[in-house]
Amino acid sequence: MPFHTHTLPNGLTLVGEESPAARSVALGFFTRTGARDERPEEAGVSHFLEHMVFKGTERRSALEVNLDFDRVGADYNAYTSEENTVFHAAVLPEYLPQVIDVLADILRPSLREEDFAPEKKVILTEIAKYEDQPGHVLYERCRALHFGPHKLGNSVLGTAASITALTRDQMAAYFDRRYVPSNIAVVVTGRFDWDRVVGLVSDRCGGWPAGDAPRDGVGETRGACEFAVVPTSKWQQEYQMSMLAAPPTESRLRYAADLLATVIGDDPGGRLYWELIDPGLAEGADMGYQECEGAGVYYVNVVGEPATAQRCLDTVRAVLAQVQAESITAEELEQARSKVLSRLVRSAERPKGRLSAVAYAWIYQKQLRGLDDELAAFRAVTLADVRTLLDRYPLTGATTVALGPLEKLDRT
C-alpha cells in the first residue's frame, strides 16, 4: 500500500500517497472550514482569510511569501468553498522541504492591518469581476434560494457590504475558532520521503495550539423547491439553473449519483446534450453533482437564447421526469462508466490530480482510497443502485432560477 498516515499530538493529521515513479510532488493544507461555518456578520471571511494567509507572517512579508514560492518554481494556489479552504502547491521533489516551510508558516498568518486594507480592495474587485459573470450570479441566487436558511446557502465571496464592514479582529477571531490543528489535514501525493515529511510538518506545526472546531447546521435538506425569474438587461442569453437534493458525502450512493449526472448531463453525449445542444436549442446544457457534508446537490444548467428558454426549461423537466419514472438504460450506465473511469485514470497520472481525491476521501470518510479503489467503486454501481438513488433523491421538486432578458417563464 502506498498510503501513510500520522497524527500529531495537537490533532493535525498527515496523509500521504506515494507514487515512486512520479516526477513531482503535490502538497496541500486542507482546512475544514468555509462559507457554511460563517456567522452572518462574517459573510465572506473564509475567502478573505484565504487571501490574507498569503500576506505574511512573523517571519515573512507578503512579498517574501511569494518569492519563496516562486524560488522553488511552485505551481501554487488556494481556494475556498462552502466547507473547505485549501492551500496547495505542486513542485519538483527536491523542493518539498521549502514548500512545507512556507505553507506551514503562512497557515499562522499575522493578519496585519496594513495588509488588510489593500487586500480588502482586491476582494472587492474580485466581487465586481464575478458580478459581470452571469453564471456566477445565477449560482449564488440559486444556491441561496435552494438552501434558504441552511448554512450551505452561504455565499463564499460575501457581499461588497459585508466585506467592507469586516474588521481585522473579526477575521482573527474566526481564524482562532476554525484553523485549529484537528481541523486541518496535510496531504501529500507523488514522489516524497514520508519520514522527512512527518519530521518537517511536526517541527513546523507541532507547536500549534490544539482546539476543537465543531460544525453545526449539518443536515439534509430537500431544498426550497421554488421558482424565480430574475429579469435583467445586463445579458443577452437566458441563464437557467435548477438544483435538487442529492446524496451527501457520507452516502455510498454518491458513485451512482455521479454516473446518473453523467448520463443525463454530460457534454457531449448526455440526454440533455441530445435534446438541447445537438438541435441547437441551447448553447450549453449540463448536469453535475456536488457532495457536501450532510447534504448534496445536483445542478442542471441551461444557457440559450431567450426565444428557446421556455422550451429548454420544459425539456429539462421532461427529461428529469422520464428518468425518475423509468431510470436509465444499461447501455447508458456503461457509457457513463467508461467516461468516468477514463477520466479518473487520466487524473491519477499526475500527483496534482490525486491530491484532492486522496484528501477528500480522508476528510469526509476517514478512508485511504487509491485509484483502484475508486475504479472499483464505480464499477460496482448497478441499475438497482440507480433505482435506489432515484427513490431516495428524486429528480422532482427542483429549485429553479432563470436570469436574463425574460420577464416571465412558466413553471409548469
Place this chain on the structure above:
Amino acid sequence: MPLDIFSHTFPNGLTLVAERLPHVRSAAFTLTLPAGSAQDPEPRLGIANLLSELVVRGAGPLSSEALATALDNLGLDRSESVGLYNARFRGVGLGTNLLPALEIYADVVRRPHLPDDELDPVRALALQDLRGLEDDPPSRLMVELYRHAYPAPLGNDHRGTEETLSAITIDDVRAHHAATYRPKGAILAVAGDVQWDALLDGVGHLFGDWQGAADTSLCFGPTPGRRAHLTRDVEETQIALSCPAVPFTDPDYYAAQGAVGVLSGGMSSRLFTEIREKEGLCYSVSASYQTLKDRAVVLAYAGSVNDKAQRTLDLLLRELGKLREGVTQDEVDRVIVTLKTSQIFQQESTSARANSLASDWFYLGRVRPFEEIRAQIEALTPAKIVAYCERHPLRDFVVATLGPAPLDVPADA
C-alpha cells in the same frame, strides 16, 4: 531525436509524431488539418468553425448518434476547435482505445456525411456562441484586441459574424471540406501509452491513401488602428494590450518568454506585485506570449473596478516600459526554475504533450528534445532579456478596453 519520440511523414504529406510516456495508461492525440479560420472566405467567415462541428455529426458507416456513442463507449474525452491555421481534433482516453478512436476520426475527417439537416442546428449553436460572447467581457475584449493586433485574416475571429454565418449553405460547407481537409501539412500527434510500430501501421492504413493539399496562402488586409474601446455597462473595466514580439521559430523566443516570466511568471512577478499586491487595483493582472507562424505578440491583461481603471492602465504601461531598464538575477532565477518545473509538469500530462508535439511540428518541422528546451531555459540571463527588450521594445501597443468609459492612453504608448 530522443529515444521515446518517433515520427514519420507519409508520401501524402501527413506527419505522424508520437511520444511514449512511461507509467501512464492514457493516450492523447491531437490531429491538426490545414483548415483554419484564416482560410475562411470573407463573405463566409465562420465556415471553418461550422465545418469542424459538422464533421462529427455522422461519418463513414456511423450516424451522428452512433458516432458519439462509439466514442463514449471508448471513454474518449474529445473536442473540435479551429485556430487561424488549423482545424484541431483532440481526444484522450485509455491507450488501448487509441487506434479504435483514430479509426473513427479517419472517417470524421475523410468521409463526413455533412448532412443538410445538421447545418441549421450547428449554425444555431454558432449564433448562440456569438450572443454568449457578449455576456463574457474578457473574451469579448480579446476578440477586439486581436482584430487590432493583426491584419485580416489573422485578426479575424473564428466565430464569424451573424451576417456571414447566416449566408453559409451546405454546398459551401461541402466545398470547403473538399478544399481544406487534406493531408499535406496535416499532423497527427500522439502521446502516452503508445506502441510505435502498431500505431504507424494503423495510421498508415487509415490515412496512407488520402491525397491532396489545401491552399494555405494568405492575402492580408489592412490592420485597424491601435486603439479600441467597447462601451459596456460592467462592474469591472477590462484592459488588454499587445505589442509585437518574435515568433516561436526565432532564436530570441526563449528571451521573449523570459521577459514575460519576469512580468508575470508567479505571484512575486512585477505585474502582480506592483499592481495587485501593492495597490490593490486588480484581481486579475497578467502578461503572456502568443505566437503565429511569422509573427507574435506579448499580451498584457488586467481587470479593474471602473474608478481605478485609469490608474491600472497607467501602471501596466509603466511596468511594461520599465523592463528594458534592467532585470535582476533573482528574477531570472525564478523564471528559470518556474519554466523548468512547467516543463516537467507538461511531461506528466498526455494531452499537454500531444498538443506540444503538434505545435512543435507545425512551427518547426521537428520535435524539440527535452534537453534542448531545458538548456535554452537554463541559458537565460538578465542581459539576454534586457537585450531582447532593446531589439524588440515593449511599446507601440494596441490598447483595447471594455467598460463604461474609455481611458486616456498616451499617444506614444
